[in-house]
Amino acid sequence: MDVPWLDRTQLAAWVRVAALLEVLPGALDGQLRRDADVTLFEYFVLAMLSEAPRRELRMSELAAQTSATLPRLSHVVKRMESRGLVERRPDPDDRRATTCALTDDGLARIQEAAPGHVAAVREHVVDVLTPEQLGQLTGIADALLRNLDTSGGMAAMYRRYDGDTGSA
Numbered sequence: 001m002d003v004p005w006l007d008r009t010q011l012a013a014w015v016r017v018a019a020l021l022e023v024l025p026g027a028l029d030g031q032l033r034r035d036a037d038v039t040l041f042e043y044f045v046l047a048m049l050s051e052a053p054r055r056e057l058r059m060s061e062l063a064a065q066t067s068a069t070l071p072r073l074s075h076v077v078k079r080m081e082s083r084g085l086v087e088r089r090p091d092p093d094d095r096r097a098t099t100c101a102l103t104d105d106g107l108a109r110i111q112e113a114a115p116g117h118v119a120a121v122r123e124h125v126v127d128v129l130t131p132e133q134l135g136q137l138t139g140i141a142d143a144l145l146r147n148l149d150t151s152g153g154m155a156a157m158y159r160r161y162d163g164d165t166g167s168a
Contacts, residue, residue, distance in 0.1 A: 024124060031120040036113030041066070042080055043117060045073075046110040048157070049086065049102035056101035058091055064153045085109055 006014060029040040038046065048065045049055050057065070063073045077100055080086045085106035091097035102110075129137065141158075149155060 027124055028117070028120055031116060032113060035116040036109060038085075038109065038113060041068070041076060042085075043110065043113060045076065045080065045100075046085065046102065046106055046113075049100065050107060050110050051160075052102075054101070055107065056099045059088070059098045059100055062100050065157045067154050080106070 025040055032038050032040055032043050036043070044066050045062065048062060049057060059070060059073060059077070062068075062077075063070050066073065068076075077086055077088060081088060084103055087101050087103055088098050089101065091099045126134065145154075145158065
């Protein structure tokens, strides 16, 4: 396969993106583990459920919103269920499907974790960028997501906060 190598400008951008993909999740995960005893992925599951109608989603929908495979999600949900944060039950509309519901303890956990998580997101991303850079970051992320999330499976999750931000 004949693929053109990255030039210095392209390589400089790429290695920074690769480093960011390694360092940022670890920083956010570490804060959540220390302060709230949840992983970044568990927090993401709790957040999606906390924003869902009746604080519950079908497992397939939750998998799509968290970009997880059903086996990975099922394993994490089982662990969260044993800690009383969520519960699984048959979907009342389709007994073949399973829903995952946020428990009162799960809601309390995300409410407890959210301020520290927001502070970490501010510290590591939002507050180190100018408003112009933040807008550029949204545009860059949108361009990458259009290419990567071709089915739009996660679009509802990342578009829900757009409002009048002017992002494409």
